Amino acid sequence: MALKRRLAGALESAPPSRFALPRRHAGVLDEAGRERALAIAQAFVSAPTAPYAEDAPFELVLGLYAGREGFDVLVDEHANLIVVWAGKGASRAKSRSARRTLAFSAHLDHPGFLVEGRRGGRWIARFHGGVPAARLVGARVRFRRPGRADALATAVVDAVQPGMMCTLRDVHGKLAKGCFGVFDLADGVVAGTRLSARVCDDLLGAAAIVCVLEMLAESGHPGRVAGVFTRAEETGFVGCIGLLQARGLLSETDVVGLECSPRRATARLGRGPVVRVGDKRSVFDPSISLELAAAAESLASRAPAFRWQRALMDGGSCESTAYNLWGVRAGAACLALGNYHNCDERGGIGPERVDWNDFEGLVALLHELAQARAKDSDAAGALRERLQAGFERDADLLARSATRILDRLEG
Ligand SMILES: [Zn+2]
Incomplete structure (x- = not known):
């Protein structure tokens, strides 16, 4: 009887994932580096997240670096996370740019639901992030408690009221106030060179930072490089602005904001990582953009199959706009993204999509930039x-x- 009840109450499992490295690649990472990049990307995109419920990816980063030799971990009052690779040995860097801290920044959230409670006998969840209300109707959602891996309930969005308040139907399992919900899609599926995932934006940005930090640690990189992992970007850079107001960044820091950004005619999937010169709101620091382009050219001269793009990605705005407005010099790089914020070609909700080789290229590009900084390269001077x-x-x-x-x- 108990077993029968448990079976009746059991949640349908989420759609299956498949992670495998495509055979064809640009040759910018060696085989071990590619395997590691895939494992890191898989761990990130499998971490359920929503604005104000970034517990899982936060703990993932913390678990990798807390107490680890060579790294300092700083957490600000808003639970933004900064991981600093301090740099091995005395830095010989003399130029001003090489003495500054290079920071890569990505956000840990993605549009999602927070359960508000019951009204008039119906469960209500508020949607946070930029997805048109009409697309949410009929979307399947999987709910968890923040910090818990097991799903508590699934439901379907019945209607969307003003303020993005979603009434839920077909609730299976036990919902509770304080739960968060994510679209009920596979964590990730690699087919050919394409990776489709519930969340590319911006857990792949965060994964790229971790890949680079691992490469720096492996080679005993001499310069100081930071990874900044912010919260609540999707609701208006809220975590990032908190970090900037609390002066949580090291002084003399240059930021490269990382994103997955809607593809453009000038920035397509499979054509390589994008040196992002600006977004919908502003253009970014010219000298950092120049450095990124120089790093891409230098990488391309060694790996002829490496491709890269340079574009104004005006399909969305990103934290680099906030960094620059608050007086921190910022440039940006991104992956061209299909099905931005899960808006699929059919007018409904589906997985986001990037090209896996663009991801490998982004990791190699950021690593190249860190090396150029440590070598005192002067892109503007050149x-x-x-x-x-x-x-x-x-x-x-x-x-x-x-x-x-x-x-x-x-x-
Ligand atoms: Zn984003």
Whole structure:
């Protein structure tokens, strides 16, 4: 009888996942690095998350770095998390840019539901994040308590009231106030080179940071590099602004904001990671954008199959806008994303999609940038020298034609 009741109450399991490395790749990570990147990405996209319920990915990062040699972990009053690779040995870096801390930043949340309670005999969950209300109707949702892996209940969104208050139907299991809900989709499925996942934005940004931190630790990287993991980005950079107001960042920090951002005609899936020069709201720090582009060119010169893109990703705005507005220099890089915020081609809710090789390329690009910083590379200086050389090449032509034009002016 007890068994029968348990079976009757058992939740249907979530759709199955499949993680496997595609055979075809750009050759920017070695086989061990690719395997590790896949394991890290899998761990992140499998961590259920929503704005104000980032407990699982937060604990994932903390579990990797708390108490680990070579790393410092800082948690601010808003539970934003900063992991600092302190750098091995005395830094020989002399230039100003090399002395600054390079930080990669990503957010740990993704649009999702928070259960408000029961009203008029119906369960109500508020949706947080940018998804049109009409798409939510009919969406299947899986609920958990923050910090708990096992699902408590599943339900379907029946209607969306003002304030993104969703009435739920077909509730199976036990809902409770304080639970959070995620779309009931597979954690991740790799098919060909494409990765479809319930959450790419921005757990793959967070996963890319961890991949880079692991590479820096492995090579005993000399420079200081930080990973910043923020909360509640989807509700208006709320965690990030809290971090900036609390002055939680190390002083003299340059940020590269990482995102999965809606694909554009100029930034497509499978064409490599994107050096993101701006978003819907603002353009980013020119010298950091220049450094990212220089790192991409240097990587491409060694790995001919590596591709990269440079684009204004104006399908959404990102934390780099907030960093720059609060006086922290920020550039950005991202993955071109399909089905942004789970909005699929059929007008409903489906998995987000990226190209796996773009992810490997992003990891390699960020690692290259960290190395360039540690080597005192000066991307702006190099570009200025190149332009100066062109000026010197044509200086005679400029002078002779100037004489003619100015003579005529006097005559
Ligand atoms: Zn995002």
